[in-house]
Amino acid sequence: MAFTAVVKASPFKVKGMARIASHHPIPSCFAISLFFFMGVEYTLKMVPSSSPPKDIGFLLTENIHGFLSTRPVFNSLLAALNTVFVGMQAVYVGWVFLVEERPRATIAALFMFTCRGVMGYCTQLPLPHEFLSSGVDFPVGNVSFFLFFSGHIAGAMIASLDMRRMKRRRLALVFDYLNALQAFRLLATRGHYTIDLAVGLAAGFFFDILAGKYAAWKSNIMPSGFYQGADCSCCNGNCR
Structure with a gap:
């Protein structure tokens, strides 16, 4: 209920967000990737200083x-x-x-x-x-x-x-x-x-x-x- 109230009160309603995503798919993908890599940043273990750099x-x-x-x-x-x-x-x-x-x-x-x-x-x-x-x-x-x-x-x-x-x-x-x-x-x-x-x-x-x-x-x-x-x-x- 609280989440529904926030969505209704927000100027960016669900339909509006969907419309933005349909008109701007690339920035929307970047926005999603932002949250993904924020999670990666706080969970990924860094390479030890004694090890060579990791390069994909x-x-x-x-x-x-x-x-x-x-x-x-x-x-x-x-x-x-x-x-x-x-x-x-x-x-x-x-x-x-x-x-x-x-x-x-x-x-x-x-x-x-x-x-x-x-x-x-x-x-x-x-x-x-x-x-x-x-x-x-x-x-x-x-x-x-x-x-x-x-x-x-x-x-x-x-x-x-x-x-x-x-x-x-x-x-x-x-x-x-x-x-x-x-x-x-x-x-x-x-x-x-x-x-x-x-x-x-x-x-x-x-x-x-x-x-x-x-x-x-x-x-x-x-x-x-x-x-x-x-x-x-x-x-x-x-x-x-």
Whole structure:
């Protein structure tokens, strides 16, 4: 009876809540998941400090990791191909800046790598014990290894978003596919934790939006150079 009285007195009645859920299913699922993970947070036992970190992505790629650990030549081949993909990202970002005179992707990459450097320095995560290194991986020779967050994933996301703005959808799909393979390899070789990849993906979106806002702001105070005129036919120059 008390619960019924609360429901009737509340401005959010049952029908209203059902209508909200039907019109906004995704936020409603997030709301349900909020309460679920609140329960998980208070019942899940943390990993002891003497144990290695627990990573679901590592568990899912355990067989691939075992396969690569016994085949160092094949592991280096995959590392070399991944380094080529990183080079493709850099070439594309440089091309759109120097040749097409569109600085947004370059600004996003600069913002992203600066933030990654600061965060990687402030919180230095331990390199996984099962990490499979290769001299042809990037960073070359593993000279430095900031784990959080993944610049590989974020850089590819920035390039893919720029391709979509310019209606280069097929090329964007190729980059997305290679990015997924890259993420799988990074997990299998223990080159990144799962959270590094997830945040790297979000960082690509965030810094692309931030660079777009920066470009729009500069276009208002500097109506010349890179920020003047239309950039493409789809958005009257807003996709720079």
